[in-house]
Amino acid sequence: MSTELIRIPLPSRFAYDKVNVYLALGDTPTLIDCGEYFPKSIETLQAALADYGLKIQDLAQIILTHAHVDHMGAAGWLASQSGAVVRMSEGVWPWVADFEACLSQRITVLQEAYRQAGMPETMQQMFVEGLKAFRSVWSQIPPEQVALFDLAGGQTLQFAQSTWEVLYTPGHSVVQNSFYDAQGQRLISADAVLPQTPVAVVEQRLDKPTLRSYSLPQMLDTFEQLARLPVKQILPGHGTIDTPLAELLKQQGMRIEHRTEETLAWVRRGHHRVFDIAQQLYAKAALPHFFLGFTMTLGYLDLLEVRGLVVCEQDAQGWRYVSKS
Numbered sequence: 001m002s003t004e005l006i007r008i009p010l011p012s013r014f015a016y017d018k019v020n021v022y023l024a025l026g027d028t029p030t031l032i033d034c035g036e037y038f039p040k041s042i043e044t045l046q047a048a049l050a051d052y053g054l055k056i057q058d059l060a061q062i063i064l065t066h067a068h069v070d071h072m073g074a075a076g077w078l079a080s081q082s083g084a085v086v087r088m089s090e091g092v093w094p095w096v097a098d099f100e101a102c103l104s105q106r107i108t109v110l111q112e113a114y115r116q117a118g119m120p121e122t123m124q125q126m127f128v129e130g131l132k133a134f135r136s137v138w139s140q141i142p143p144e145q146v147a148l149f150d151l152a153g154g155q156t157l158q159f160a161q162s163t164w165e166v167l168y169t170p171g172h173s174v175v176q177n178s179f180y181d182a183q184g185q186r187l188i189s190a191d192a193v194l195p196q197t198p199v200a201v202v203e204q205r206l207d208k209p210t211l212r213s214y215s216l217p218q219m220l221d222t223f224e225q226l227a228r229l230p231v232k233q234i235l236p237g238h239g240t241i242d243t244p245l246a247e248l249l250k251q252q253g254m255r256i257e258h259r260t261e262e263t264l265a266w267v268r269r270g271h272h273r274v275f276d277i278a279q280q281l282y283a284k285a286a287l288p289h290f291f292l293g294f295t296m297t298l299g300y301l302d303l304l305e306v307r308g309l310v311v312c313e314q315d316a317q318g319w320r321y322v323s324k325s
């Protein structure tokens, strides 16, 4: 029986690239992540399964890497068609238990962050509308088919004739897991490692859901953790990666450091608001790319704050970042 993982890139309405799901054959046909729930995505998946003589009904196990719609929107429909067990961390579970509550909490936290960051009202509204549209590619997972693993990692999963250790790899998402096959030296990184530096998505904190996460500092810790692993093959959530893991993480880490230095220079030149600094750093970027830049700018400022190089003051207009030296 094959230990191979078959990459199936699915179309996405929300990601900037296709989203990868991975198919493991054998006695327990398994999907790692499952894409969004809309006709073109489902049809693409069906056609790919058919190449291996499989139908959706044959799926026995679905494993989720994190709670973003491009990775799990179709899980509910696939699970109800197949009866497959859906494995996810207890960090992803709240999105299954009450999707609307999690989404509205996310919107509240983000709207507050956008406001504090000095983003114009019309742009805030646009992004909030984008978040609400997540509903259009979501399907409800039958709770009785769910099996949980620890978000913090340590447990193992079985698929592709291999044993995979669950790793906690936050940064892109506070509920991001990766899966590591020590024997085959394979890493399903999902969005913890991507061909291009992952976006440090702003989310609600796990311990204090009314506050936002400091995602970029978490991502750099994850990079450090992953760079130590012996890995021959990386299986990312989008695209493909041929560069050795340690080298890729070093390159992306250096770029983050470089951007963080530039951010500090803009603060020292008298730019104190996140949105204003993002406009300096990403002057040439149009929407939607500017939005990614804006998110990263907040991350660079978080890094500077964590390192004690800037302080974040609060005034009537929102957050005001000031250099400490």
Ligand SMILES: [Zn+2]
Pocket: 015, 019, 068, 070, 071, 191, 237, 238
């Ligand atoms: Zn993704």
